[in-house]
Structure formats: structure tokens, C-alpha cells
Amino acid sequence: YQSSKFEFSTQVSQTLKRVFHLDNFRLCQEGVINAAVDKRDIVCVMPTGGGKSLTYQLPAVMGRGLTIVISPLLALIWDQVRALKEIGVECVMMTGATSTSEQNEIYERMKAGSSGGRKEIRVCECTFPEKVSKSKRLISTLEKVNERGGLTNSTSDEAHCCSQLGHDFRPDYKKLSMLKTLFPRIPIQAVTATLSSKTLPDLLKILRLGPITDAAKSTGTVFFSAPLFRPNLHYKVLSKPSNAKSAIAAMGEWIQKNHPGQSGIIYCLSKKDVETVAEELREWSGGEIKTGIYHAGVEENEKERIHVRWREGKVNCICATIAFGLGIDKGDVRYMSKSLEGYYQETGRAGRDGQDSDCVLFYRGQDAARLSSLIYGDVDGSSKLQEMLRFAQDLKTCRKVAFAKYFSASAHLSASAWDAPDALSSSSGSTSTCGICDNCLRDPSSIITKDVTVETWKILKVAQYVQNEGGRVTLANLSDLVRGLGGGLFGVVGGGEGTKGKRKLNGEKEKVDLEALGGKITLGRDDTEALLIHLVLLGYLADSYHATAYSVNVYIVPSDMAVRLTR
Numbered sequence: 001y002q003s004s005k006f007e008f009s010t011q012v013s014q015t016l017k018r019v020f021h022l023d024n025f026r027l028c029q030e031g032v033i034n035a036a037v038d039k040r041d042i043v044c045v046m047p048t049g050g051g052k053s054l055t056y057q058l059p060a061v062m063g064r065g066l067t068i069v070i071s072p073l074l075a076l077i078w079d080q081v082r083a084l085k086e087i088g089v090e091c092v093m094m095t096g097a098t099s100t101s102e103q104n105e106i107y108e109r110m111k112a113g114s115s116g117g118r119k120e121i122r123v124c125e126c127t128f129p130e131k132v133s134k135s136k137r138l139i140s141t142l143e144k145v146n147e148r149g150g151l152t153n154s155t156s157d158e159a160h161c162c163s164q165l166g167h168d169f170r171p172d173y174k175k176l177s178m179l180k181t182l183f184p185r186i187p188i189q190a191v192t193a194t195l196s197s198k199t200l201p202d203l204l205k206i207l208r209l210g211p212i213t214d215a216a217k218s219t220g221t222v223f224f225s226a227p228l229f230r231p232n233l234h235y236k237v238l239s240k241p242s243n244a245k246s247a248i249a250a251m252g253e254w255i256q257k258n259h260p261g262q263s264g265i266i267y268c269l270s271k272k273d274v275e276t277v278a279e280e281l282r283e284w285s286g287g288e289i290k291t292g293i294y295h296a297g298v299e300e301n302e303k304e305r306i307h308v309r310w311r312e313g314k315v316n317c318i319c320a321t322i323a324f325g326l327g328i329d330k331g332d333v334r335y336m337s338k339s340l341e342g343y344y345q346e347t348g349r350a351g352r353d354g355q356d357s358d359c360v361l362f363y364r365g366q367d368a369a370r371l372s373s374l375i376y377g378d379v380d381g382s383s384k385l386q387e388m389l390r391f392a393q394d395l396k397t398c399r400k401v402a403f404a405k406y407f408s409a410s411a412h413l414s415a416s417a418w419d420a421p422d423a424l425s426s427s428s429g430s431t432s433t434c435g436i437c438d439n440c441l442r443d444p445s446s447i448i449t450k451d452v453t454v455e456t457w458k459i460l461k462v463a464q465y466v467q468n469e470g471g472r473v474t475l476a477n478l479s480d481l482v483r484g485l486g487g488g489l490f491g492v493v494g495g496g497e498g499t500k501g502k503r504k505l506n507g508e509k510e511k512v513d514l515e516a517l518g519g520k521i522t523l524g525r526d527d528t529e530a531l532l533i534h535l536v537l538l539g540y541l542a543d544s545y546h547a548t549a550y551s552v553n554v555y556i557v558p559s560d561m562a563v564r565l566t567r
């Protein structure tokens with residue numbers, strides 16, 4: 001489909017210029033648009049900020065009739081509806097905040113089409129699944145529109161949300177299966193920035209799309225993907241001090257030094273973190289960093305208000321859980337993520353205007369313990385967390401190469417999918433380095449390598465002792481124990497299985513005799529945590545994923561083991 005030789009090609013390029021005021025297509029935009037105008041079912045994977053919206057908006061305004069766009073997040077819908085209205089496209093939105101009278105008006109206008117005296121609605125942006133679960137009227141209206149031939153296309157943005165196997169599953173999204181059932185002749189366009197090899201078949205199944213096919217065949221789903229690496233994003237991992245106050249200061253200093261007065265998003269792990277970080281950053285900066293908060297618990301109206309204040313520049317630093325940011329046109333700060341997919345998706349919201357942006361991961365070893373409790377019970381999640389930790393602890397591999405490796409191992413994308421088009425021809429499967437990430441720019445002499453064989457041996461001695469005694473430790477607890485802090489106490493689980501019937505000291509604490517086990521280690525707290533994570537990643541310590549307790553896995557220390565530590 002990537003050509004301008006279709007009978008509708010002139011009209012496509014005219015619409016691009018006249019309506020969208022753009023001169024050229026980007027990436028695979030033209031192919032997707034051609035396939036959409038040709039009424040094909042489509043799956044399109046394009047990086048965030050790559051220009052996915054145009055691929056469904058252009059076909060929507062080119063022909064006649066109504067296109068329904070389903071999008072999981074309000075922020076995205078607001079931005080798109082505003083942008084479409086600005087260029088004169090008749091466009092409405094249906095969200096949880098749309099009043100009954102507004103809804104009634106929209107339904108009437110949809111049913112009337114172009115014969116209602118008002119302009120025909122061309123695009124309806126909708127948080128569809130949530131809406132449908134509340135009201136059947138949207139569906140019955142769409143059925144009426146379809147009966148008179150007025151329904152053109154349905155688009156599912158952030159389509160990966162419908163699969164449980166992806167990283168951002170939204171249960172309501174499963175209901176999208178009803179689209180093909182109700183409207184078998186209406187093409188579906190599923191667009192997303194992340195899709196794993198497991199997610200694609202699942203997505204096809206849920207949306208009831210045919211198998212991926214050669215574009216030349218007239219049936220099946222046409223698949224498009226564009227290089228996922230965006231050369232304006234500068235990835236870096238910065239170490240986060242272990243104490244909360246200095247962590248805020250470190251972030252604040254970084255923001256003020258690198259992006260004073262600019263826009264940024266700080267992704268946090270919990271609602272509570274969102275609130276604390278926002279408040280403390282504001283206090284720390286004496287009000288210079290104008291923070292706002294955004295998470296699932298924030299009321300709809302308040303979300304809209306924050307969105308407006310953010311756009312107007314009255315708020316420049318949004319502290320958010322994952323729920324914020326889809327569709328946001330700017331951003332330069334990043335925080336912590338549960339998986340590389342999540343990190344990639346979150347950082348994708350930076351620099352959508354093509355300007356250089358920083359995607360920072362403020363990381364500290366102990367975050368691993370909190371993260372592992374967040375994904376407790378999720379086996380797939382725990383291996384993803386390990387990948388994330390490996391990424392965070394890696395001081396050598398180019399971040400782009402790391403992403404490429406990760407996604408080519410887990411996704412329906414070849415490693416070269418990460419390269420810019422001009423690099424595609426030269427590289428044979430391998431990915432070129434980006435030249436702008438922290439690891440590409442790191443001076444190798446700044447990496448201090450320290451032999452930690454003795455420290456490792458001591459740590460494993462302590463961990464094994466704790467395990468033999470039927471005890472459990474968290475990462476922070478183990479770090480304290482080996483450094484001779486915290487009174488040397490560890491928790492003992494109840495008697496029975498794990499304790500080999502030796503003890504029945506339910507919930508009690510016991511003391512480690514460090515001297516008998518080789519004595520304490522002399523590393524600082526941050527280095528100790530980094531070493532512990534390293535041992536988890538190497539398989540010497542295993543996270544048992546309940547109550548974030550660690551237990552010893554293997555007890556052999558190679559003599560050449562060294563852990564890199566940076567200062």
C-alpha cells in the first residue's frame with residue numbers, strides 16, 4: 001500500500017495539504033491511509049509521537065460518514081478533539097463526563113447524518129468500553145447509522161489495551177469484540193505503539209480480525225510497522241539517593257539545571273507517591289516547579305482542569321501514575337516503570353514535537369522491592385521486572401540496543417524495527433547505537449570496577465543462614481543485615497514446611513551473629529543495594545515474590561565475580 005498510484009491518491013494528498021496543512025507523510029502513514037481508504041482491516045504499530053492519529057483521521061474526513069475512534073484515555077481524546085476542531089473537522093467526544101443532554105444531542109446528530117440541518121459528525125472520539133458498559137444507546141445509534149450506510153470506519157487507538165497479555169490491559173477493552181460482530185463490513189483499524197508477539201494474535205482474536213496477510217490479497221488484516229526508535233529521545237538512568245528528602249532534591253536539581261520552566265511528566269509508582277512527590281518538589285523549589293497531580297483517583301472534572309492548566313503552562317510538571325499522558329504533546333522528565341514496555345510507552349510521550357527531550361529513569365536498587373510487590377503473583381511480570389532492573393543496572397549497553405534486543409525477543413518486530421529507515425539497509429539484523437544515551441556518552445574511565453567477591457560471599461553466607469533458620473528478609477532488610485545495621489534482626493516465618501519443623505516462632509525476630517558468618521561488609525547502602533540486585537539478576541538470590549522476601553537460590557561464588565559500580 002506504500003505508493004501514490006491509487007485512484008484515490010490525488011484526493012489523499014489534497015486532504016493532507018488542505019485539511020491537515022501538512023506537506024509529506026511520515027514513516028508508514030501513507031500506506032496505512034491507503035489501506036484504510038481501501039476499507040481494509042489494519043494493525044499498525046508506530047512509535048508514540050510518530051503520527052498515528054493522522055492515519056485514521058485523514059481517511060475519516062476524506063470520504064463521507066462517521067468514523068468512531070475508541071481511545072482509552074481522556075487526555076488523548078481532549079487533545080485530539082481540540083486539534084480536529086481547530087482544523088475545522090466536525091468532531092465530538094463521548095466520555096464519562098459527557099452529560100445526558102449532550103449525549104442525546106450527539107445521538108440525534110449521528111442518526112440524522114448530513115440531513116439534519118447541522119453539519120454531519122465525521123469523527124466521534126469515545127472511551128467506548130466504559131461507555132458501552134453503562135449505556136446501550138451508543139450501540140443502537142451506531143446500528144441505525146450503519147443501516148443507512150453512514151458508518152465508515154472504527155479505530156481502536158492504544159489497541160494493545162485489549163489484550164491481557166500486553167502491559168496495559170483494560171478489562172473493558174475486551175468488549176471491543178462486539179464491533180466486528182455488530183458491524184462485520186466496517187473496517188477496523190487497530191493502532192498502538194507497543195505490541196508483543198503474544199499480544200498480536202490475542203489482539204486479532206479479541207477484535208475478531210482475520211489473520212495478517214499479504215497486502216496484495218484481498219482478505220485478511222494488513223500489518224504495518226514503523227521504526228520504533230525516536231532519535232530525539234535521550235535515555236538515561238540516574239541514581240536516586242536512598243533517602244526520600246535527597247531523592248526529591250536530586251530530581252529537583254536535575255529539573256532546574258536541565259529543563260527550568262519546561263514541561264515534564266514524572267511517572268510514579270503509586271497515588272501516594274504522586275501526591276508526595278508533587279508536594280515536596282513544589283516545596284523544595286519554592287514554587288518554581290509548578291507541579292500538578294494526575295492519577296485514577298482524581299475526579300474527571302479536575303483532570304480536565306489540570307489538562308488545561310498544563311496546556312496553558314500554569315502547571316509544568318505533572319506527577320502521574322501511568323494513567324496520564326497518552327496524547328500529551330510534550331514532556332521531558334521520567335521516573336520509574338514496571339517493565340521495559342511500560343517505560344518505552346511512558347517515555348514515548350516526550351518530545352512529540354520532534355525536539356530533543358530527556359527520558360530519565362531515577363533508579364535505586366530498593367525500588368526493585370517495591371516493584372516486585374506491585375507485580376506480586378504475575379509470573380510474566382516478574383521476568384519483565386528483571387529485564388527492567390537489568391536495563392537500569394546496565395552501564396554499558398546503548399539504551400536503544402537494549403530496547404531493540406528486548407522487543408525483538410518479545411515482540412512481533414525485528415531488531416531492525418528500532419532503526420531509523422536510513423540505517424535499515426546498512427545493518428543486517430543488528431542495531432546501531434544511538435550515540436545520545438547515557439551509556440553511549442559515558443566515559444569508560446568513570447566506571448569504577450570493584451572486586452566484590454568477598455562481599456558477595458558474606459552476603460550469601462548471611463542469606464543462607466537466614467534461609468536455614470526459616471527466616472525471610474526484604475532487600476532493604478538484607479542490606480542492613482550484611483552491613484551490621486538494624487540490630488541484626490530478621491523475620492522468622494511460622495513453623496512447618498519451610499522451616500523443616502525446626503522452629504515454631506511465628507512472626508518473631510531473630511538475630512544474626514555476623515561475626516560467626518564472616519563479619520559485616522564495608523560497602524555503602526546504595527552500592528550494597530546495587531550488588532544485591534545484581535545477585536538477583538545473576539540468580540544467586542531469588543526474589544520469592546511474596547512479601548518481597550528474598551531467599552538463597554545457589555551457593556557458589558565464582559572467584560572472578562566483579563560488580564561494576566559508578567560514582
Ligand code: ADP
Pocket residue numbers: 022023024025026029046047048049050051052053054327329352353
Ligand atoms: P501518535 O498518535 O502516534 O502518538 P500523533 O498522531 O499525536 O502521534 O502525532 C504526533 C505529532 O506529529 C503531532 O504533533 C502531529 O501533528 C505531527 N505529525 C503527524 N504526522 C505528521 C506529518 N506527516 N508531518 C508533520 N507532522 C506530523
Ligand code: ZN
Pocket residue numbers: 397398399400401433434435436437438439440
Ligand atoms: Zn545509546
